[in-house]
Amino acid sequence: MKLEKLRTEVLAANLEVVNRGLVLYTFGNASGIDREQGLVAIKPSGVPYESLTPADMVITDVEGKVVEGSLRPSSDLATHIEIYKAFPNVGGVVHTHSLFATAWAQAGREIPCLGTTHADYFHGPVPLTAHLTTEEIDEGYERATGHAVVRRFAGMDPLTAPGVLVIGHAPFCWGATAMDAAHHAVILEEIATMAYYATTLNPGCGQLPQAVQDKHYFRKHGAKAYYGQK
Amino acid sequence: MKLEKLRTEVLAANLEVVNRGLVLYTFGNASGIDREQGLVAIKPSGVPYESLTPADMVITDVEGKVVEGSLRPSSDLATHIEIYKAFPNVGGVVHTHSLFATAWAQAGREIPCLGTTHADYFHGPVPLTAHLTTEEIDEGYERATGHAVVRRFAGMDPLTAPGVLVIGHAPFCWGATAMDAAHHAVILEEIATMAYYATTLNPGCGQLPQAVQDKHYFRKHGAKAYYGQK
């Protein structure tokens, strides 16, 4: 069996978002990529989580062709693949319909940076994609969704905002590994929840001052980080 | 004992909505129909779930007359029966007072299709019934509730919107089987929750573009479906 370590990590990432309450039934999927071999491991489509084993993960190439596995890959595979192609430092992608992140996506609003919890992970607002055209929807919807994500990050380092809201749909998150991506999906849901309550409490509340945003983001990321045990 | 398989499935559907947190005390009921024999199995009225067994399910004919069972059927039986009579492809009905679906019913608002989670299951808004007249309330309230549901679906395929909000009351859902109906009750509660948060975040947010609604609904339903393992 190919990629046993990656399969195990991808399964763990899938279960992390389930165990944190971000997934109803099978509404979520995590994948990871092996950049050297050019292979992606992803959850199969519509299979209950309780019964999944590493062997059930589907292995595809970077065109989305299954190279190992008897199950059909998640129907969102094409979106994951566009993200991997455009963002070379990304090693894992997670998609959920988590409640508050999805509510912001449905509301058609980026999540402004209102607090330090947000600033610890996203340097700036959580971005929102533009609507697809009818042509894009008809000619490869999932792939076009990936393109919309990539277009939104033009000129940005995708690791400074490790997730996006697809308008009218739900979030996609990413990270250096599948588990990092799952971690970011959990954080994004928390940020989205806090921002919902803060915004409804005070619709006029402004963004966190830029100096505080910078302070929190850079105490956890980059050369001058001093958070944690490293 | 008649209909052992149906009884077991109806009990499982009742427990599914309980285990998913949609039911407080005994505020819910699921039923299933055997179309060949013209018999309905439904939860007894006001009995705690912990102690229920398949043998406790009450079997009635399609006029609501008990043909097997010593307990009284759910007081909402007459509503279930009107749905079975009018919708020949429905094999199961579930009624709950789940929190957010009930809040929309109390608010007197249909749930607009704001996102793909909704579009995956309901092709269009979640419908809302009209108020009953005082005469209807007095002369067979539960049956009249079923008529109000059926009237709301005039000219519609009830499987394209597998549930309804009864105004000022709560949702009824249905499906090919009792378990499908329970599954739809859980999904409806999720949709209602997301729509609550999206709407309060942005009262002016529009419905999902029709092309995306169609894309999501038909990737899961009908001849061109490609979601899951089938």
Added chain:
Amino acid sequence: MKLEKLRTEVLAANLEVVNRGLVLYTFGNASGIDREQGLVAIKPSGVPYESLTPADMVITDVEGKVVEGSLRPSSDLATHIEIYKAFPNVGGVVHTHSLFATAWAQAGREIPCLGTTHADYFHGPVPLTAHLTTEEIDEGYERATGHAVVRRFAGMDPLTAPGVLVIGHAPFCWGATAMDAAHHAVILEEIATMAYYATTLNPGCGQLPQAVQDKHYFRKHGAKAYYGQK
């Protein structure tokens, strides 16, 4: 030990509201009355629930004097007693700071009857007390709170609305027994939650039509009830 059965039931009522998530730390208390002996059993003040046994319940007379028990009774005892004195059919009283009922009390709003879940238990809005005067607060605050409850129910049958919101404070509920009172506390929290979401979704949503209110209330209560197994 006096009143062993009542002690056991009062403990069970205290635990019911804890197990249903209505109580943080020790913010709640349940009591029951033995009308023949003129004795009340109530939870002791500020003792953790995990360690409580029936023997820990405090027995007092109807003036609030402890007649058995080494612990101090709940500081809200005087409120319970005024309710027992004024409402002769009440056998149990429960006080909690449950989240949504307390939010309505803090907002200073009665809970309108917006749906059938409410109408199944309360015939009309959930009443709200008036503010106490400074004199009342200073000269026996807990007793004056009971008087405020009783005044609000002047001319009403207290069993048709088995609970009240004390303005700026929290709910008190009652019933034929301590367990009925606990059940009503749980129902009130559910009603308050639904009404919160319905009201914020549609601030202009009207009350449930009176005919539906009557239908639901009387299908569960009084001579013509037909809900449940009785």
Added chain:
Amino acid sequence: MKLEKLRTEVLAANLEVVNRGLVLYTFGNASGIDREQGLVAIKPSGVPYESLTPADMVITDVEGKVVEGSLRPSSDLATHIEIYKAFPNVGGVVHTHSLFATAWAQAGREIPCLGTTHADYFHGPVPLTAHLTTEEIDEGYERATGHAVVRRFAGMDPLTAPGVLVIGHAPFCWGATAMDAAHHAVILEEIATMAYYATTLNPGCGQLPQAVQDKHYFRKHGAKAYYGQK
């Protein structure tokens, strides 16, 4: 090993806020001080709670210098220390990003005293700090955060309001011991939640009358307290 009792209590306080649902991943920290020895015990930075033992707590002096322990102390240590220095009766400090308290902090609003649950613990609103200047952020951010807390309490007894909202960030709470501080963090989250729902239900709802605020605060605190078993 120094301060075994304090280490154990500080660990228990850290776990209390985790078990009460106030902490996602490692977003929280509790500390305690030994006034005689001038030593602080605090959670290490960014270590998962499941694996923590008393021996993992980091011991520092009141300048923040580690005197025992191989792990790095929580990055918020400097804020804790400023609180200990300025508030001599405080024996424990707890910082969390609990959801509703953080939402109020992000909204930039003090929490008004809307009900008796609040008045039982905070005598007046939950205070909010002012924004830091860019200079303060750059020259010792965590220490400056402590200064902002202390400035907000100028002329106040910090035990009459055992917690604060740091604007755009999250709450810090304190008490006579680390466990008291944890208890106050849990209470503050409850107060913040109730106030959110009350305020959104009735934006014009006024504060609890001062006489009721005084009554509730002083029935639990000070020489005339009569709540609980003391």
